[in-house]
Amino acid sequence: MSRKTLLNSKEIExxxxxxxxxxxxxxxxxxxxxxxGLQPRGSFLANRLVDLLKNEYGIKNLELGLLDITFYxxxxxxxxxPLEATPTEIDFLIEDKKVVIIDDxxxxxxxxxxxxxxxxxYGRPDNxxxxxLIDRRFSRHLPIQPNYKGxxxxxxxxxxxxxxxxxxxxxDVIYLDNTVE
Numbered sequence: 001m002s003r004k005t006l007l008n009s010k011e012i013e014x015x016x017x018x019x020x021x022x023x024x025x026x027x028x029x030x031x032x033x034x035x036x037g038l039q040p041r042g043s044f045l046a047n048r049l050v051d052l053l054k055n056e057y058g059i060k061n062l063e064l065g066l067l068d069i070t071f072y073x074x075x076x077x078x079x080x081x082p083l084e085a086t087p088t089e090i091d092f093l094i095e096d097k098k099v100v101i102i103d104d105x106x107x108x109x110x111x112x113x114x115x116x117x118x119x120x121x122y123g124r125p126d127n128x129x130x131x132x133l134i135d136r137r138f139s140r141h142l143p144i145q146p147n148y149k150g151x152x153x154x155x156x157x158x159x160x161x162x163x164x165x166x167x168x169x170x171x172d173v174i175y176l177d178n179t180v181e
Contacts, residue, residue: 002178006134006153006161009172015150019131020052022148023100030062032126033098038115039068039086042103044165045133049102065090065122067101072114088118095123100148104163106132109144134161134174 007015027033030053037046043066053059070085101115112130119125131148136155153161155176162175 004176006176007174012172034063035100036065036067038103039066045104046102063092069114069118072118090122093123094125096126098127099125100129100131102131105134105161107136107139109140109142112144113142
């Protein structure tokens, strides 16, 4: 097994600022926009972006929700072990709002499909966009593409993108693991 560093903490910080600026360009003061982080890993990215938008760019009244998609996945009945859901924390309506779904890695697109289904339980949004930190192009099973992406990676199916956040791993770093010997 080999491990290659895709992004170090400095590069991740630069990308987070760029993504925050792109969101500001398209959503101005976020008065009609809500951010939804996909539990569990997308919540770290969503929280970081909200922190940047509020503290570095002075955006007030940002609404952030955290969505669990466990039981909306198309493979949840195929697993041998029981699934544990993470709590969904959405305490606002998304009716007629612009929604930005946030996840760390876009791979097959199945998680995003599940999120699109789950989000309907909270209303009918005006528009839905997708923001990801890593876009693994050429790996899609569904026709889903991000509106905002931190970095695009060409990885073969045996490779894994590992995102480590300082909140859980003491430093920000993204690896590409090759499990093929």
